[in-house]
Amino acid sequence: MAKEPTIQVIPLGGLGEIGKNMTAIRYGEHIILIDCGLAFPGEEMMGIDIVLPDYTYLVENRDKVQAVLLTHGHEDHIGGLPYFLKQINVPVYGSRLALGLVDRKLKEHHMDGQSTLLPVKPRDKVEIGPFKVEFIRVSHSIPDAMALAIHTPLGTVVHTGDFKIDHTPVDGDVIDLHKFASLGEQEVLVMLSDSTNAEREGYTLSERLVGRSFEQYFLEAKERIIIASFASNIHRLQQAILTAHKYERYVAVAGRSMVNVLAVASELGYLHIPEGMLIDLDEVDRLPKNQVVILTTGSQGEPMSALTRMAHGDHRQVEVMPGDTVIISATPIPGNEKLVSRIINQLFKLGAKVIYEGSSDIHVSGHPSQEELKLMLNLLRPKYFIPVHGEYRMLKKHAELAQQLGIPGENIFIGEIGQVFTFTRRSGRLAGRVPAGRVLVDGLGVGDVGNIVLRDRKEMAQEGILIVVVTMDKQTHQVLAGPDIVSRGFVYVRESEALMEEARRKVNAALDKCTGQGNCGWAYIKQEIKGALGKFLYEKTRRKPMIMPIIMEVDKKTN
Template sequence: MEEKKTTSRRRTRRPAAKAKGAETAKATTGTKAVKTTKTAAKTTVRRKTTKQAAGSKRKANANQPTVRIIPLGGIGEVGKNMTVIEYENDIIVVDCGMTFPQSDMLGIDYVIPDVSYLAKNKDKIRGFLFTHGHEDHIGATPFILKDFKNVPIYGGRLTLALIEHKMEEHRIKGIKSNVIKPGSKVKLGCFTITFLKVSHSIADAYALAIETPVGTILHTGDFKVDYTPLDGEMMDLAAFANLGRKGVQLLMSESTNSERPGYTMSEQRVAKSFDDLFAQATGRIFVATFASNVSRIQQIIKIAESRGRKVYVAGRSLQRITEIATEIGYLKIRKGTLLDDRQLDFVDPDQVVILTTGSQGEPLSGLVRMSNDEHRTISIRPDDMVILSSSPIPGNEKAVTNMIDRLIQKGAKVINDRISEVHVSGHACQEEQKLMMALTKPKFFMPIHGEFHHLRQHSITAEEQGIPTDHMVIPQIGKVVELTKKGIRLGEDVPSGAVFVDGSGIGDIGNVVLRDRKMLSEDGLFIVTLAVDAVTGALISGPELISRGFVYVRESEELLIKARAIVINTVKELENKRVAGDYTTLKNSIRSNVRNFLYQQTKRNPMILPIVLDVDQEALNHAKL
């Protein structure tokens, strides 16, 4: 109604001709409005169609088979290798390794992966698969597999023998072991795994070709391409080429030596170096290596026999592994070659080789104890030759250097891989990594096993080999990698991290404990003991001050007198200002005031430990009466 009145007023004010023009204009405008409305309607329909298409595409992507790959260790670090591969209700786990503690992890024996995610999904786990028997791949088994006894484990004969030895040491029974051979196929849930022989610094090393609903995932394990291996059994390059012809969806390749150009030297070079050094030695020869490096142990024993020397194996772990490897045929030792404790002292020095652990400067290892004059049967002499047949693991350099210095001070001649070729890596260098990519022709690529600079360089090598950057990911511990037939990407996080093993305690040592240990090791301990009235809070006796690793009491009497006065004043200030039985405020105040004073006087921060005893003075007086 209002609209008609307005139109009437406009017609009254304007001339007739203009009114007619206005009507024409209005009609034209109306036509345009209709056209615009129709266009808008078409646009809306188009937008709806586009959204529906996008929604359908997302739905299709969501419905695509997706394999989840979850590194729980071995990424951004050396050691602690462990990878979870998951599809719907099936999980397989590759390796279960440990790493050595860093220098600031005081008192820690081992560091192992956090397996909270596996514990939560225990019913999905179909098997543990082991690529080989080195500690960074099997070292965590006694601490982790005890909680997964119903899950079968698969690996080479030597690998499983070493794992079973660890289980015996920790009195763990009921592990379901399954020995595999080169070319063996294992069906676990939706996964079919083929074990492919590779060359490494230990026998029974394998890569894993894992058939999944989205294609084949190739996990190389640790490998190198050695054309003259000690055991005469070459890496099965033809099997890798055959995989490439069939199609590899994802290559997960180890990255330890990704920054080294060229090829890794053959183990035969080490044998030649050992033979030359044994020929030169005039006294006893000590060779330190990893206990699990069975191939290196075989080299040493074989050369010792050829040079007419007997071999003494020092250390319980090394002795046990030597026994295991001999029993299953991986070590061949002539009768009469090995010496026992009683025979060692009756053999001439120039006829003895002593095999020991300690190439990494481990505190409790045989060679370290010898260098500290703490070994029960062996001491270092001036005419001894000590061969360190390994390279220091990152973080162990200082410990190794200190041990070498002590050995040299005792007159020993120390040989390491900087002086002679007494160690070669068991890991592929750049040209071998390129060969792996060329043989397998992967659609997607993911570097594993190494610190982030290793992973980054390996991805650069992959890019140079023609793998697009959007076809590769650099993983992270605890970050899910989602693999489909069409793509690869990083997904959500799962619980992960490091668990500290200290003696028989697993996971009960956290950052707070490590911080306390660091504080104690650097600045010592300062204990304040006092007794107060349970009712009034008045000081009854003390304070007694005890210093351990902070200052020598007899030379710091003035400092202690002033510290005692600060404690007395603190108690007086808080007297009658507390809830009976609650000494938290008093302890915190003593800790804070004493810490500030001691730092002001000494520039050191010892751990302050207040001990407050409450005494019911009234009850005590009645008792005396």
């Protein structure tokens, strides 16, 4: 009996989590990928720079992988590409903007010119093996975001990408509701849709609103205006620039990613900066204060960002002062609340007027609220539905919405990364798993930091480390030097000399059991030291530092 052909949808990232979005669509011997993002490390991932999806499955099936399709140019959708393309160099389809940002990334990784980047426009159709892919315009917090309709021999899979329904987008390019309607009119087998804001009732507001707020604050500001925003929110920057132009202010740019993205966006025509408006950050001080706007990174309070440095008075070119209006045009991403709050406090202390979340309409989300999700579900009327791009609680809420709209519960899949969702023309089911997870990037190392290293980092961070070194004779196990005890992150040594002296005595006592006899193995001695010292320190301090005994053996015969 011939095996019935199937479509497999295999999420490798972005499901049950926020970030590192990546989904494989497989039909027979052909795989296409939707996005290849990164995630930023949680605080428990100490010292980690970025997190990639584990795409072992793709490496194992590298001959089947045909292409990567990008929905848009945010880091959580494109940030994994340099790493991925190094291993599996396939063509990448995306908007000119997304590819412009990818290109810059590849250059940073010294990979320019090594990959095929194929620009597509909304309503473009490309054929990749058995897949016919249509790109569909949506609104989002970066221009030229696109949903994908992937037509396969068994039916159509629609992935909304990140979207919102903005009826008055800044660039005038309205989301292609007609195309979604016509797909729904035909037949959608599987729909995957953005769940980020599934817990929010109503509609997400239009980006235009932020422009109106800028207008208001520009009217009120007597001196300099500093606007912090995500660099990739080009429509927001555009609105800031146009408002600046209207109020006869020059614009300077601070922060590496802001400079980079502005360069790409204006080069590609996504951003219009009136002639002569852009000035160098060094020129700011030479202009009257009411003629200046500074666009800066740091809206998330990132420790090394330009705004953070300004707030702490160590930005080389910009000193925040009374009279300045600072607009933080963003909402803190969960986990960043305290960082952002600290910046706000600092800016207030410097005398600035600070406009921030809660105090005004200076930010709107780029993701759809419940009414938009319902509209999209009702337009597409899919047979099977997979809520994606969200933590479990959001997926769950999105699933509930879908059920309220009449999609049967058994046709809705709340999944996890690595699960294989298998569809035929008339069936959908969970069928097995592939490897999935996270790969940590620390400096140049990709994947060389794992759970053991993280556990050690956490232990040292919480309790510090105590290193005990003894030099012993290889034959007799006589102590030749030491024990020396050094600690880091445990107690301030100068004030704890008595404790350390006593600790040394404990180690000596442990050694006395063994040394001079030559009948204890090194491992046994180490264990004795750990045990005695750990017990003693816990009694004295109620702390459990990591204890690391090191024994150096000297062969007196040969020396």
